[in-house]
Amino acid sequence: MALLSVLTPVLVVIFCLVLGFMLLKSQQTAPITNPRPWVDQDLQDSTETTEKEDEVDSSEEHCQQVPFSTQRYSEETMLKRSKDFYMLMNQRRTVRFFSTEPVPLEVIDNVIHTAGTAPSGAHTEPWVFVVVSDADLKHQVRLIIEEEEELNYRQRMGDKWVQDLSKLKTNWIKDYLDDAPYLILVFKQTYGILSNNKKKTHYYNEISVSISCGILLAALQNVGLVTVTSTPLNCGPRLRLLLKRPVNEKLLMLLPVGYPAPDATVPDLARKPLDRIVVHL
Amino acid sequence: MALLSVLTPVLVVIFCLVLGFMLLKSQQTAPITNPRPWVDQDLQDSTETTEKEDEVDSSEEHCQQVPFSTQRYSEETMLKRSKDFYMLMNQRRTVRFFSTEPVPLEVIDNVIHTAGTAPSGAHTEPWVFVVVSDADLKHQVRLIIEEEEELNYRQRMGDKWVQDLSKLKTNWIKDYLDDAPYLILVFKQTYGILSNNKKKTHYYNEISVSISCGILLAALQNVGLVTVTSTPLNCGPRLRLLLKRPVNEKLLMLLPVGYPAPDATVPDLARKPLDRIVVHL
Numbered sequence: 054m055a056l057l058s059v060l061t062p063v064l065v066v067i068f069c070l071v072l073g074f075m076l077l078k079s080q081q082t083a084p085i086t087n088p089r090p091w092v093d094q095d096l097q098d099s100t101e102t103t104e105k106e107d108e109v110d111s112s113e114e115h116c117q118q119v120p121f122s123t124q125r126y127s128e129e130t131m132l133k134r135s136k137d138f139y140m141l142m143n144q145r146r147t148v149r150f151f152s153t154e155p156v157p158l159e160v161i162d163n164v165i166h167t168a169g170t171a172p173s174g175a176h177t178e179p180w181v182f183v184v185v186s187d188a189d190l191k192h193q194v195r196l197i198i199e200e201e202e203e204l205n206y207r208q209r210m211g212d213k214w215v216q217d218l219s220k221l222k223t224n225w226i227k228d229y230l231d232d233a234p235y236l237i238l239v240f241k242q243t244y245g246i247l248s249n250n251k252k253k254t255h256y257y258n259e260i261s262v263s264i265s266c267g268i269l270l271a272a273l274q275n276v277g278l279v280t281v282t283s284t285p286l287n288c289g290p291r292l293r294l295l296l297k298r299p300v301n302e303k304l305l306m307l308l309p310v311g312y313p314a315p316d317a318t319v320p321d322l323a324r325k326p327l328d329r330i331v332v333h334l
Numbered sequence: 335m336a337l338l339s340v341l342t343p344v345l346v347v348i349f350c351l352v353l354g355f356m357l358l359k360s361q362q363t364a365p366i367t368n369p370r371p372w373v374d375q376d377l378q379d380s381t382e383t384t385e386k387e388d389e390v391d392s393s394e395e396h397c398q399q400v401p402f403s404t405q406r407y408s409e410e411t412m413l414k415r416s417k418d419f420y421m422l423m424n425q426r427r428t429v430r431f432f433s434t435e436p437v438p439l440e441v442i443d444n445v446i447h448t449a450g451t452a453p454s455g456a457h458t459e460p461w462v463f464v465v466v467s468d469a470d471l472k473h474q475v476r477l478i479i480e481e482e483e484e485l486n487y488r489q490r491m492g493d494k495w496v497q498d499l500s501k502l503k504t505n506w507i508k509d510y511l512d513d514a515p516y517l518i519l520v521f522k523q524t525y526g527i528l529s530n531n532k533k534k535t536h537y538y539n540e541i542s543v544s545i546s547c548g549i550l551l552a553a554l555q556n557v558g559l560v561t562v563t564s565t566p567l568n569c570g571p572r573l574r575l576l577l578k579r580p581v582n583e584k585l586l587m588l589l590p591v592g593y594p595a596p597d598a599t600v601p602d603l604a605r606k607p608l609d610r611i612v613v614h615l
Contacts, residue, residue: 118599121427124558125593128438131557135444138556142451142549146402157409162608163416169611170423171548172563178606183613190615257565260544260586264563267452267548268423275419276412277405282453282545284538296615305541312406318399325459327443330450332464334471334577 142271143324148279150317151233151309158186160276161235161310167272171265174256179242180265183296186235193295194238195230198307201288202227229281233309237280238292239266240302252301262305273310279317280308423552424605429560431598432514432590439467441557442516442591448553452546455537460523461546464577467516474576475519476511479588482569483508510562514590518561519573520547521583533582543586554591560598561589 126134165182173179185191202225230236241262245253255261266282273280285292289304407415446463454460466472483506511517522543526534536542547563554561566573570585 116601116603119602121429121431121594121598121600123425123427123560123594126558128441131441131559132438132444135441135448135553135557138553139444139448139451142448142553144404145451146404147453148402150402157413158614160409160412160416162612163413163420165612166608167416167420167423169605169608170420170426171551172428174565176601176603178611180611181613182611183615185615187615260540260565263541263544264548264551267545267550268552269548270453270545271549271552272416272419272423276416277407278412279404284455284541296613313402313404317402319402320397320457321400322397322457324450327447327450330459330461330463331443331446332462332577333439334464334466334468 142274145270145274146279146319147281148313148317148319149229149281150314151229151279152312152314153232153234154312156234156278156311160278161237164269164272164276164278165237168265168269171261171268173261173265174258177242177245177253177255177258177261179245179255179258180262181240181242181298181302183238183240183298184235185238185296188231190295191236192231194236194292195227197291197295198230198285198288199225199227201286201291205286229309232314233311235310237269237308237310238296238304239306239308240293240298241305242302244301246301259305266306266308269308277312278310279313280310283307423555426551426555427560427600428562429594429598429600430510430562431595432510432560433593433595434513434515435593437515437559437592441559442518445550445553445557445559446518449546449550452542452549454542454546455539458523458526458534458536458539458542460526460536460539461543462521462523462579462583464519464521464579465516466519466577469512471576472517473512475517475573476508478572478576479511479566479569480506480508482567482572486567510590513595514592516591518550518589518591519577519585520587520589521574521579522586523583525582527582540586547587547589550589558593559591560594561591564588
């Protein structure tokens with residue numbers, strides 16, 4: 054009995070340590086108190102968390118400088134070209150109703166080739182455009198997205214985001230993923246693999262790929278095709294596996310591409326006037 | 335003494351709880367073991383960490399759907415337009431040597447207006463383009479950037495990033511910030527302010543603004559102007575204050591814009607061929 058009495062504090066210490074350890078453990082795996090429901094885990098830029106590599110792609114080192122010149126237009130022509138391009142781009146709308154009519158693949162390839170002219174951090178060109186035209190595969194993409202989107206709407210998103218989207222008549226039923234002749238799934242390569250199997254960091258890969266998508270949208274509008282710029286929430290890992298893309302590639306955007314359906318509608322939204330987006334100093 | 339003996343376990347429990355609490359606390363505030371030296375703090379997307387708002391911009395609710403149609407081209411015309419646009423965009427290069435020749439402001443405004451046609455998360459249009467043409471202000475921008483860039487090169491960046499950039503002949507001396515007739519500083523609005531002074535979340539603001547910059551680059555190329563798409567490291571807060579932008583705006587990119595210098599050079603780089611950026615399924 055005396056022994057037990059002496060041991061009591063020791064037992065209490067052990068108990069407390071175990072309790073403290075469990076608390077720590079649960080803290081690490083507990084859901085974050087301020088959840089970020091609409092941020093796709095697979096979308097997080099993991100570039101910075103990859104191990105430091107100690108070698109560069111020597112083939113690209115010591116790049117020579119070459120003379121550069123560009124097409125020079127008169128001021129009058131510049132004004133006209135800038136206005137015409139604005140008018141063309143200003144007709145672009147996000148469209149969620151697609152015709153099933155086929156579109157020449159060569160046009161899609163040219164549009165993607167154009168997107169590939171975008172600048173990128175340290176010229177890493179960290180983009181891959183997966184063009185899905187197979188009906189079965191499109192449907193599998195749709196099933197994955199609808200399943201996750203329903204969860205997003207019902208559970209993950211805040212009421213605010215759902216309300217914001219409701220005015221755009223957006224929900225988790227995505228007919229367009231079957232209807233559009235092409236789905237372009239845009240992957241960002243968070244790192245590259247060198248010939249010696251070492252990793253090569255892709256700096257600013259998400260910004261670079263988004264810039265590339267901006268040029269893609271311009272190129273699509275230029276040929277009269279429409280799309281909806283979507284960022285499928287939480288679908289990245291499943292779609293990456295479905296499309297057999299490597300682990301260094303993360304899904305950034307999904308763009309269904311085609312002609313608009315004859316009865317397509319869009320939300321009656323206006324854009325901000327120029328003076329609300331530009332400041333002259 | 336007997337009392338103390340009885341109290342011992344209680345004291346031990348309290349001690350352990352305090353210890354556990356301190357451990358937890360230190361766990362939360364401990365510095366991350368793998369620092370991210372080249373990621374600008376001001377660049378971090380803080381949208382998700384802002385408080386939850388409980389109201390939506392009611393003026394945008396219940397948006398009506400309106401019929402949509404777009405310009406329809408023949409397949410032959412689509413092919414030609416897609417090729418021509420590719421050829422035009424493929425001539426774009428990142429240029430670091432600028433002529434001091436003036437450029438009509440109206441052209442710049444049209445180009446920015448074009449960038450403002452980009453899609454954005456829930457149509458938040460979270461971009462502001464600050465156009466600096468005043469020579470003194472341009473020079474102040476330059477001083478801030480050169481000071482921070484020198485620190486970046488000398489201290490903050492890994493050797494790898496500096497090596498990657500060395501082949502592009504990039505360093506912290508930026509003559510072009512004085513030479514180019516315009517500096518366009520692109521800010522992302524991480525949240526908006528409603529008329530009732532409440533915050534309005536800007537979903538995916540960084541991706542949206544980057545897409546907008548892609549369209550901006552296309553519009554610049556379309557009028558024969560050049561730029562270098564830069565993301566000034568760690569300069570965001572100082573430049574934001576210099577340009578008197580509000581706290582919800584974070585600097586994402588800085589684009590000097592003008593004609594190339596007559597003796598401009600560019601690195602002799604090639605772009606990936608189409609088959610390395612596209613996958614057909």
